[in-house]
Amino acid sequence: MIGAACAHYASRAGLHVTVVDRGPVAGGTTGAGEGNLLVSDKEPGPELRLALLSTRLWTELAAESPPDIEYERKGGLVVASTEAELTALRALAAEQRRAGVTAADVPADRLADHEPHLAPDLTGGCHYPQDAQVQPALAAAHLLRAAVGTGRLSLRLGEEVTAVLTEKGGAVRGVRTAKGEIRAPHVVNATGAWGGRLARMAGVELPIRPRRGFVLVTEPLPRLVRHKVYSAEYVADVASGSAALQTSAVVEGTQAGPVLIGASRERVGFDRALSVEALRRLASQATRLFPALARARALRAYAGFRPYLPDHLPAIGPDPRVPGLLHACGHEGAGIGLAPATGLLITGFLTEAEPPLDPSPFAPERFAREPAPP
Template identity: 75%
Template structure:
């Protein structure tokens, strides 16, 4: 039997209770929309729960994704005023370092383009690097400081966003898998979803299913080439705050932008308020293979110790991994799908979903309510893949 919102009919069903789905629910409910969030697992049970919590401006090239990141930077700061401290928001800033003059020249050009697009970035000469990071390796050519880079605890952030959405009337239904998308006969317009427990009727469905975004799109009768991209993270024993910022070498930016399916690794090193140092991240397209990769872990450990020699003898207590929702052009799909009336997408953010979640939720809420979006949605349009861009 159809299930209805306790305050009346639903305006939208959001599929996915990760941080992106939670942000969509938060902003949609604050806009006065009646929404339900449905997930086959738990809150942050997929990519979000396996993330480091990066809120990065520093790795985004000028264009739509940087615009999205800058909007999210502002929104995350606003959220810290209303969400409890358990989200562990920390505006620690980022430091991108170059091992040689060739890398520094390329990084300088990259940072100049970002600055013109609105990012804050400041060159740090080699003799000033250790003022920012006392334990950083000697011999680096220089770097760039990004004060807008920040950090949250991703699972807690998702949970707090959903809690706030529920206080605004949202319904959250966990461990309830969507098995079908309901469509009206004739024009095929969305009219809700089907789960094992019945039907949820709504004129809009938001695909915030992360790495399963392609499967949900197929249920709606369309295609979105989301693929899983596996990544590992190392967690050290608790330490004094030996790493103050998010620190990584310039080649990480190229890894993020690469479309290669092969194993790539470039260490991002950061301390946490509780003491352990987090070391990520690798990237490889191996489907949903959850097997441990000793080579990926070895590369991360070596690269981290190269940046911070003090970490060479530190114990790694555990490792974890997850799957990032990859789209071929490295831009998420955000907004209405013109091929299926009533279907909206909010997925494909790869490793940037935690950082980009507030902007995505804000844009989806505007699209659902017919308001003017804060950014042009055309670069994120899901129909851009119709020519078969998935590789």
């Protein structure tokens, strides 16, 4: 998705772009995501500013796109199980409102107005009408189709980059694949959880680590869940740097009928093995929020790898250590939502345009002194 957004905005700006992917469109992390476009889970700061810009851009893209990307501004509902959780949630919402987020406190006796099937013993929550969702594989394909339509995009699928080519002075001059060299004055590293590997091909370190997550998919159901609904503890899990297994209920319906249940996080390298414990926790936490889900069948589960960076901010922009190399990776679980703003920033760097927001917090060189990941 990040690469598709970079290609989309760069081609619209008049640049000629080649997208190289070792697999099919959305064959990696994008295809394993839920399509979250969230502001509700972000504390005030650089990432929230990026998310608010992307919220506006997604609205524009949805207006231009066919309906089959399943864009839905369904809103988010964050719920608390204890008074302590509710106090912390409301304090965060107050800070977010001051930063431009629309958030409304919901008392316990009004939660059912938003979600009639919620458990009756929750202490309250917050409603975030700006939260939305897309079908990520369809959305990525649409962005690439639109870029192809400009006549300035070449799409090379099933072709893996094996080397980043550099001049004697160190500047990039393209990449090499099994099919030969592709010359270009700029190379954008939009390889997600594999971003550290491509960076090392160019001779620099970017300490991206994969953070595995599972999603449970139920049978198609009547519209049991109206919003993106998650427990307040999810925000703490997103901000955590722990390598251990963490789970917190995130439940949402889809236009096609199935309910998606997440979210788990753990750092286990690129191990795709099914974790029965992670799925057990997700099912238990989801039925705690929506007791009616206990009667639903889970049809399948799938895993993906979030590209994790130690400070939980993506790397976006030129790498001064290798002239011509730009990074657009490390968005962890927010890559779908943050893709448009990332694409716009990268295009601004390539065209020397005024950036739409301060890009300095995302500067890739902030990791120059970071040790290499294990």
